[in-house]
Amino acid sequence: MLRVLVADDEFDARDNMIAMIQWEENGMTVVAAEDNGLSAYEAILDLQPDIVLIDIQMRGMNGLDVIEKVRAVDGPQPVFIIISGYDDFAYAQRAIGLRVNGYLLKPFRDGELEAVVERIQRREREERHPAAPAGPEELRGKSKYVMETLN
Numbered sequence: 001m002l003r004v005l006v007a008d009d010e011f012d013a014r015d016n017m018i019a020m021i022q023w024e025e026n027g028m029t030v031v032a033a034e035d036n037g038l039s040a041y042e043a044i045l046d047l048q049p050d051i052v053l054i055d056i057q058m059r060g061m062n063g064l065d066v067i068e069k070v071r072a073v074d075g076p077q078p079v080f081i082i083i084s085g086y087d088d089f090a091y092a093q094r095a096i097g098l099r100v101n102g103y104l105l106k107p108f109r110d111g112e113l114e115a116v117v118e119r120i121q122r123r124e125r126e127e128r129h130p131a132a133p134a135g136p137e138e139l140r141g142k143s144k145y146v147m148e149t150l151n
Contacts, residue, residue: 002051005032005044006018006033006034007033007039008053027121031049036060049078050124054080083106
């Protein structure tokens with residue numbers, strides 16, 4: 001099960017993100033909900049979530065600084081999705097440099113957060129469990145050329 005951490009200093013926004021998605025039904029669980037950058041950073045190091053939804057403007061440390069500090073630590077790296085109310089190109093540029101996997105503006109359009117999380121979940125699942133190469137059973141009916149090339 002993928003572990004998710006949500007960090008946003010706006011109580012309603014944080015709760016809405018958690019309520020928007022049927023986490024358990026989709027093979028994920030929310031392991032923490034943090035309200036400031038410093039506690040988010042510490043929770044990421046302690047809990048090692050697979051996915052982090054993080055706001056940019058938070059008390060203690062902004063979300064981009066949290067990501068930068070986490071990226072500097074050796075060990076497993078979570079997938080970061082930035083959630084922001086700021087449509088600022090400088091933030092987006094810095095986020096790209098920090099290898100974030102999504103950047104969503106608040107308020108979300110219907111299905112937008114779910115689509116990003118599902119895309120990341122699919123990618124994570126594929127990386128953890130790559131498809132096995134096709135065996136003879138799966139190749140029945142394929143062209144003679146393909147069969148000869150494989151042999």
